Amino acid sequence: MARETTYLELSQEDGGAHKFYEVTVDGTDVSVRYGRIGADGQLQNSSFPTVEKARAAAAKKVGEKVRKGYAPAVRGVRAARSVTRRQVTATPSTARAAAPVLWRFRTGSSAFGIHVDEDRCWVGNQAGDVYTVSHDGEVLARYSLPDGVKCLVADEFWIYAGCDDGTVYDLSSKVPFGAYDIAADVDIFWLDIREGVLNVSDRSGGLTVIDHEDEFQWSRRSAGENAWMVRADERAVYHGHSKGVTAYAPDGGGQLWHTQTNGSVLFGWQEDHAVYAGTGRNTVERLSKATGALEASYRCDAAVYSCATSPDGRHVFAGDLASSVYCFDADGRRLWKLGTGSGAALSMQYLDERLYLVTTDGSLVCVDASEAAIAAAREGSVPTAVDVKSAAALPVFTPAATPAAVATVSVSSVPAGGVVVECVQQGQRMRVQVVSGGFEPSWNVQFPRGIREPGARYVVDGLHPAAGGFYRVRGEIRRLV
Numbered sequence: 042m043a044r045e046t047t048y049l050e051l052s053q054e055d056g057g058a059h060k061f062y063e064v065t066v067d068g069t070d071v072s073v074r075y076g077r078i079g080a081d082g083q084l085q086n087s088s089f090p091t092v093e094k095a096r097a098a099a100a101k102k103v104g105e106k107v108r109k110g111y112a113p114a115v116r117g118v119r120a121a122r123s124v125t126r127r128q129v130t131a132t133p134s135t136a137r138a139a140a141p142v143l144w145r146f147r148t149g150s151s152a153f154g155i156h157v158d159e160d161r162c163w164v165g166n167q168a169g170d171v172y173t174v175s176h177d178g179e180v181l182a183r184y185s186l187p188d189g190v191k192c193l194v195a196d197e198f199w200i201y202a203g204c205d206d207g208t209v210y211d212l213s214s215k216v217p218f219g220a221y222d223i224a225a226d227v228d229i230f231w232l233d234i235r236e237g238v239l240n241v242s243d244r245s246g247g248l249t250v251i252d253h254e255d256e257f258q259w260s261r262r263s264a265g266e267n268a269w270m271v272r273a274d275e276r277a278v279y280h281g282h283s284k285g286v287t288a289y290a291p292d293g294g295g296q297l298w299h300t301q302t303n304g305s306v307l308f309g310w311q312e313d314h315a316v317y318a319g320t321g322r323n324t325v326e327r328l329s330k331a332t333g334a335l336e337a338s339y340r341c342d343a344a345v346y347s348c349a350t351s352p353d354g355r356h357v358f359a360g361d362l363a364s365s366v367y368c369f370d371a372d373g374r375r376l377w378k379l380g381t382g383s384g385a386a387l388s389m390q391y392l393d394e395r396l397y398l399v400t401t402d403g404s405l406v407c408v409d410a411s412e413a414a415i416a417a418a419r420e421g422s423v424p425t426a427v428d429v430k431s432a433a434a435l436p437v438f439t440p441a442a443t444p445a446a447v448a449t450v451s452v453s454s455v456p457a458g459g460v461v462v463e464c465v466q467q468g469q470r471m472r473v474q475v476v477s478g479g480f481e482p483s484w485n486v487q488f489p490r491g492i493r494e495p496g497a498r499y500v501v502d503g504l505h506p507a508a509g510g511f512y513r514v515r516g517e518i519r520r521l522v
Contacts, residue, residue, distance in 0.1 A: 045096075047103050049111035050078060050119060059207075059225030061116070062106045066099045068092060073102060077206055077225070078119050080187075129346065129387065131401040134364040134380030139423055141414040142382060143395070143407045144178035146429035152399035154193035155388040156200060162397055163212075164405040165190030165202050171212065174405060176395070178429045183437045184217055186210055192388070196234040199513055203232040209239060210440060211487070214503070215517045217440045218489035221255050231309075235273045236508040237487065238291075242268035246282045250293060253487050253511050254470070259293030270309030272316055276330060279316045281306030286318050286328055298333035302326050308347045308388070312354050319345035325359050325369075339369040342378070349389045349396070358396055358410075360386025366398065366408070368415070377415055381406060382426070450500050450519040459500040461521060462486050464493045471495070475504070475512065486512045492520070 046065040063074040069092055073085045089095040129151075146164070154165030161181060165171040167189035173181040188206035195201070199213040201220065207229065209221035221239050223229055228244035237253030246263040248271065263282045270281025277288040277297055285301040286309075304322025311317070315336060318326045325339040325348045339348075343361035350357050356376070357369045362385050368376045384401035391397075396408040409415075409424070417423070455461070461476040473488040475481075476498065486504065502516025 045099075047099070048114060048116055049103065049106050050114035051106075051109070051111045059119075060111075061114070062102075062111055063116075064099045064102050066095055069095045071095050071099050071102075080206065129385065129401055130362060131385035132343075132363045135342065136365045136378045136380040138379055138418050138421055139382050140366055140379040141409040141418040141423045142426040143409050143424060144427040144429050145383060145407070146172070146174055146178065146180065146405045148172060148403045148405065150189075150403045151387070151401050152190075152403050152405065153387050154190045154202060155390055155397060155399045155405070156193040156195050157390045157392045157397050158195065158198075159392075162405060162407075163193050163200060164399050165193050166399075166403050167205075169204065171202055172405070172431075174429065176407075178407065178427055180429060180431045180435060183431070183435050184210075184212055185437055185439045186217070187440070191229055192232055194232050194234045196237065197507065199507075199515075201232070201234055201239075203229060203241075205229070211514070212438075214514050215438070217438055218514075218518075219440060219491065220487055220489075221251055222490065223251075224249070224257075230267065230269050231271050233271045233273045233278075235275075237511060237513075238273070238509070240271045240273050240278050242271040242280055242282070244268075246284075248278065248280045248289065250278070253507070253509060254472075254485060255490065256470075261287075261289055261293070261296075263287050264299075265305070267305060270306045270318060272309050272311040274311065274330070279309065279311065279330070281309045281316075281318050286316065286333065288330070288333060300328055300333040300335065303338070304344075307345060310348050310350060312350055312352075315354065317348050317350065317357065319348040319359060321345075323361070325357060327357070337371065337373045339367070339373050340375070341365075341367055347386045347389045347398075349391045351391050356391075356410075358389060358391060360389055360398060364401075366396070368410070377419060379415075379418055381408075448517070448519045449522045451522055455500055455521070456502065459502060460504045462488070462499050462501055462504075464495060464497045466495050480504070480512070481506075481510075484511050486514065488514065489518070492518070 044067045049062045065072045071087045148166045150166040150168035152166040156163040162174045169186040171184040188204040191203040203209045207223040208219040210217045211220040231242045233240045239251045241249040246266040249260045250258040265282035265284030268282040272279045280287045283305040287299045288297040304320035306318045308319035321344045323341045327337040341361045343363040347360040359367045383404040386398040389398045394411040396410040398406040463476045465472050471493045473486040498521040500519045507513045
């Protein structure tokens with residue numbers, strides 16, 4: 042019997058979906074390929090006892106997708122989603138001294154994503170690799186994601202990676218899963234998340250807000266383009282772009298203020314009462330969250346790619362395209378300028394007198410930012426940096442996106458403490474609700490979209506309430522059979 046292939050696409054006008062689904066029957070074998078239009082996608086293979094059963098299984102799969110809005114199409118007619126990789130240059134530092142680097146971990150590809158908490162450091166690069174590293178420089182684990190990592194963001198103790206393929210992955214549980222799927226017409230530049238609400242800034246200067254159920258809430262288009270900054274708190278969403286910084290009400294109710302900065306905004310940071318915008322005209326500008334008024338300016342010698350502060354705002358740090366890192370006092374007086382030794386810092390974060398950088402050469406760099414270490418460095422005395430290596434047996438975690446990729450557990454062997462959840466169709470939406478007792482029945486669960494099927498039940502090892510009235514997964518997910 043001849044090989045038969047059915048190719049379908051779902052591409053909505055509002056950009057809410059941009060996916061393909063292809064089913065091929067070859068004798069008793071059925072292969073399914075699916076993913077974003079323009080990408081290779083993921084592949085599943087199945088075998089059946091007879092040709093008739095294989096054809097029936099394929100027809101069932103196609104029918105399910107057609108009922109969800111997929112339609113026959115020709116591969117290659119629709120273009121892939123637009124993806125802009127940040128084009129950066131890094132020149133040698135003009136600083137007379139090098140920063141006191143304690144250790145350096147080279148990831149192998151230019152890195153933008155960083156998050157540092159009390160337990161570990163996270164770094165994500167353009168190859169799609171995310172590593173966790175201890176504060177002492179030991180590589181703990183690696184996540185392999187399908188596309189380049191734009192940035193890493195944290196929401197309480199959950200951690201998310203935004204990727205070039207438009208998916209935002211939750212890395213908090215044992216196996217990462219796609220928690221948000223950004224519309225195909227949004228060319229992601231930066232992300233921030235608060236209480237499960239995702240804020241996305243993009244190439245066109247737009248801002249898109251999505252809730253924990255991956256449902257669109259509101260969007261705005263700024264006067265500028267290339268929106269490399271978005272930060273959020275309970276009072277506003279702060280959006281930085283080529284024309285400055287604009288603050289919007291969290292519910293999308295309108296613009297609160299707009300401040301034109303000295304140059305395009307290339308990076309953003311926030312503290313309790315101020316936002317900090319790093320600009321292409323060599324400055325970091327501190328703006329009042331309440332009014333947008335310029336409170337202080339921190340002058341560097343080249344375009345600012347990244348910035349951060351100490352928790353109290355006492356010190357302001359900046360990294361420029363000339364591979365230098367700076368420290369200022371709160372009023373704007375430059376305290377020091379030192380070379381990174383690893384290219385330009387594309388993102389940074391400060392914690393406990395250490396400054397962590399991710400750089401154009403793909404390194405995660407730990408700098409001793411204590412006063413004593415910096416004073417010694419200015420005199421030319423720096424420690425010998427430890428070159429961190431990955432262990433050969435380093436665990437690697439990859440997303441589980443399909444039912445076949447999820448382990449199963451029988452009803453009789455549900456582990457103690459396991460929580461049962463069920464997929465429920467509500468109109469056009471597939472919700473995930475907790476079935477086990479002791480949980481608020483009106484709350485939904487942030488759950489992988491790839492394994493949501495009507496009536497399917499799963500056992501979750503860890504389920505935690507989150508601000509905003511929903512549950513998040515912090516353990517293994519297994520299908521209940």
